[in-house]
Amino acid sequence: MTVRARLLGMAATATVALMALNPALAEEPDKIGLAVANLQANFFNQIKQSVETYAKEKGIEVITVDAKGDGATQVSQVQDLLTQEIDALIYIPAGAAAATVPTRLARDQGIPVINVDRNADGEPGDTFIASDSVTSAYNVCKHIFAQAGGEGEMVIVHGQKGTTPEVDRSKGCKQAMDETPGIKVVAEQWSQIWSQDEGFQLTQNMLQAHPEVKIVWGQADALALGAAQAVKVANLPQRIWVAGFDGDTAALTALSEGVFDVTATQQTQYMGRLAVDSAIALVKGETVPKEQLLEATLTTADNVKQFIDQHP
Amino acid sequence: MGKSIATGPAAPSFAALASLRGVTGPLLGLVLLCVFLSLATDSFLTLRNCLNVLDQITVLGIMAVGMTFVILIGGIDLAVGSTLALAMMVMAYLANELGLPLPLAILCALLIAAVTGLASGLLITGFGVPAFIATLAMMSVARGLANMITDGQQIVGFPPWFNLMAIIRYGGFLTVTVGLMLLVFVAGWLFLRYSTAGRSLYAIGGNAEVARLAGINVALTTIGVYVVSGVLAGLAGVVLAARLDSAQPSSGFTYELDTIAAVVIGGTSLSGGAGGIAGTAIGVLIIGVLRNGLNLLGVSPFTQQVVIGVVIALAVAAEAFRKR
Numbered sequence: 001m002t003v004r005a006r007l008l009g010m011a012a013t014a015t016v017a018l019m020a021l022n023p024a025l026a027e028e029p030d031k032i033g034l035a036v037a038n039l040q041a042n043f044f045n046q047i048k049q050s051v052e053t054y055a056k057e058k059g060i061e062v063i064t065v066d067a068k069g070d071g072a073t074q075v076s077q078v079q080d081l082l083t084q085e086i087d088a089l090i091y092i093p094a095g096a097a098a099a100t101v102p103t104r105l106a107r108d109q110g111i112p113v114i115n116v117d118r119n120a121d122g123e124p125g126d127t128f129i130a131s132d133s134v135t136s137a138y139n140v141c142k143h144i145f146a147q148a149g150g151e152g153e154m155v156i157v158h159g160q161k162g163t164t165p166e167v168d169r170s171k172g173c174k175q176a177m178d179e180t181p182g183i184k185v186v187a188e189q190w191s192q193i194w195s196q197d198e199g200f201q202l203t204q205n206m207l208q209a210h211p212e213v214k215i216v217w218g219q220a221d222a223l224a225l226g227a228a229q230a231v232k233v234a235n236l237p238q239r240i241w242v243a244g245f246d247g248d249t250a251a252l253t254a255l256s257e258g259v260f261d262v263t264a265t266q267q268t269q270y271m272g273r274l275a276v277d278s279a280i281a282l283v284k285g286e287t288v289p290k291e292q293l294l295e296a297t298l299t300t301a302d303n304v305k306q307f308i309d310q311h312p
Numbered sequence: 313m314g315k316s317i318a319t320g321p322a323a324p325s326f327a328a329l330a331s332l333r334g335v336t337g338p339l340l341g342l343v344l345l346c347v348f349l350s351l352a353t354d355s356f357l358t359l360r361n362c363l364n365v366l367d368q369i370t371v372l373g374i375m376a377v378g379m380t381f382v383i384l385i386g387g388i389d390l391a392v393g394s395t396l397a398l399a400m401m402v403m404a405y406l407a408n409e410l411g412l413p414l415p416l417a418i419l420c421a422l423l424i425a426a427v428t429g430l431a432s433g434l435l436i437t438g439f440g441v442p443a444f445i446a447t448l449a450m451m452s453v454a455r456g457l458a459n460m461i462t463d464g465q466q467i468v469g470f471p472p473w474f475n476l477m478a479i480i481r482y483g484g485f486l487t488v489t490v491g492l493m494l495l496v497f498v499a500g501w502l503f504l505r506y507s508t509a510g511r512s513l514y515a516i517g518g519n520a521e522v523a524r525l526a527g528i529n530v531a532l533t534t535i536g537v538y539v540v541s542g543v544l545a546g547l548a549g550v551v552l553a554a555r556l557d558s559a560q561p562s563s564g565f566t567y568e569l570d571t572i573a574a575v576v577i578g579g580t581s582l583s584g585g586a587g588g589i590a591g592t593a594i595g596v597l598i599i600g601v602l603r604n605g606l607n608l609l610g611v612s613p614f615t616q617q618v619v620i621g622v623v624i625a626l627a628v629a630a631e632a633f634r635k636r
Contacts, residue, residue, distance in 0.1 A: 036613075039613055039614070063607075063610045064612065064613060065607055065613060066614075066616075070563075070565065071556055071558075071560065071563070072371065072552055072555065072556060072563065075555065075556060076364075076367075076368040076604070077607055079364045079367070079368065080361075080364065080604055080607035080608055081607070083355045083358070083361045083364060083608065084608060084610075085355075095466070095560060095562070100468075100557060100558075101555070101556055101557055122468065122469065161464045161465060161466075162465055162466055190464055192565075
């Protein structure tokens with residue numbers, strides 16, 4: 001009898017211990033890891049700030065690490081986050097190649113993964129939050145093509161090759177091109193870290209080779225700002241239209257001053273909050289949609305002011 | 313000089329102990345860092361975290377051994393980061409695109425890495441190009457070639473056993489990749505300490521002309537050192553590919569600077585002739601522990617950059633001050 005009672009007791013203790021170990025049964029997360037691809041990019045920095053501010057309101061501690069664009073660094077950093085017993089991982093993969101490894105590491109420990117902006121095909125996150133890049137890029141290109149009169153030479157400064165946004169934005173713009181046969185892409189180049197000086201250099205080289213260009217598209221605002229500067233320096237006779245993507249804070253101001261012509265403003269503040277809310281839901285064991293795609297608003301000098309006052 | 317003569321004929325165990333001389337500064341720094349992190353965080357001094365740190369320093373560690381040899385002879389190798397990427401891409405391309413068996417592809421990758429080292433070595437010895445420029449040129453060439461192989465695309469997905477080399481901990485402790493790094497360190501240490509060729513590196517770094525007059529084939533040794541540095545960078549590329557289960561031509565960007573920093577923090581003199589593998593091991597650990605510890609402390613990413621810079625400066629300044 002006593003043996004049986006003791007066994008029962010042990011079983012009860014074991015169950016409690018298991019419950020404590022299983023995050024799906026825990027109430028609320030109190031620590032979230034945030035692995036960012038590259039904080040030099042304004043877009044990621046905005047998401048980081050939004051996550052940190054919103055989590056603080058919710059009483060959740062956030063530990064942020066910055067991979068500076070290097071996949072290997074990010075794997076190490078996620079290991080370190082997991083050591084600190086985070087309850088959920090908000091994950092923006094650095095580069096495309098190593099994107100699966102951190103998710104796999106987190107899964108091994110039963111920790112839910114919220115992918116933001118980029119997802120890994122081989123190992124997708126429990127949920128994926130991003131802008132609907134295909135549609136938004138389609139809108140940006142459609143708009144700039146119309147501005148340029150539906151015909152002319154175009155050059156493209158792509159983002160980092162193979163990453164989700166680079167692939168999707170290219171796809172969206174390709175759709176617009178198929179509908180506008182007058183547009184001819186004469187050159188395209190890929191940036192490594194989506195930076196402004198890359199945008200400047202790549203565009204300068206392409207303009208050198210193709211002085212007839214009428215449209216330049218940088219797949220991120222930093223690239224577009226660099227491109228706009230290159231256009232200015234080149235001092236070519238024709239009007240050159242410059243398009244971007246992201247709706248970075250600095251870029252929106254530049255847009256309102258006519259530095260470049262059009263962008264798509266992503267809902268970075270909302271993305272950050274949605275990531276935290278998804279983390280809470282996943283930790284509680286609730287179901288969250290596999291993909292949560294948000295619209296990025298086509299932004300020109302006409303409607304930019306509202307986004308400068310209050311970023312979505 | 314008198315001291316080294318006095319310790320020369322002593323028992324090997326004492327010699328081994330003496331080999332730590334000159335690295336007491338870095339070692340003290342490492343110990344202090346560990347003590348501080350153990351007190352400041354709950355998670356630092358756990359077996360799991362220590363194993364993580366070992367995982368995280370594998371690539372840096374393997375490259376740093378080659379770089380130690382290079383710096384010992386008074387040279388520098390800026391090409392290691394690019395060579396890493398080139399070897400990684402060659403391996404992945406041969407295995408995944410051309411269907412070669414992976415072990416064979418690895419061998420070819422190491423061969424290519426050796427060739428980059430050979431080219432640097434020949435430029436330096438045959439044409440009198442300064443090591444800084446020769447390897448700077450090779451850095452650019454190797455990076456370009458790495459990108460050309462797949463037109464900048466990454467290659468993802470190797471046979472499972474390859475990725476598992478970096479994941480399964482045999483005996484709950486050693487992954488194949490960490491084991492490989494330890495092996496490289498031990499081999500490097502034995503080579504420098506007990507082989508004639510190893511000792512001749514110090515002679516060349518001390519004074520190449522005197523070394524030549526003493527009958528050392530300086531040119532051949534120099535070429536050999538750059539080949540070894542290239543091969544080890546290639547090996548690091550293979551290890552990194554295993555760890556990431558993918559290969560990317562932008563991998564290893566600025567790793568040459570981390571590697572040089574680790575070697576110099578470990579007390580090896582940039583002007584050559586003084587230093588060793590034990591110090592480099594400590595230098596690599598300092599960088600690894602520091603990065604890991606700052607993450608565990610939850611230090612903001614921007615502050616981390618400042619702290620790492622300050623620690624590098626302090627470590628080297630302290631050692632220089634102590635020697636005076």
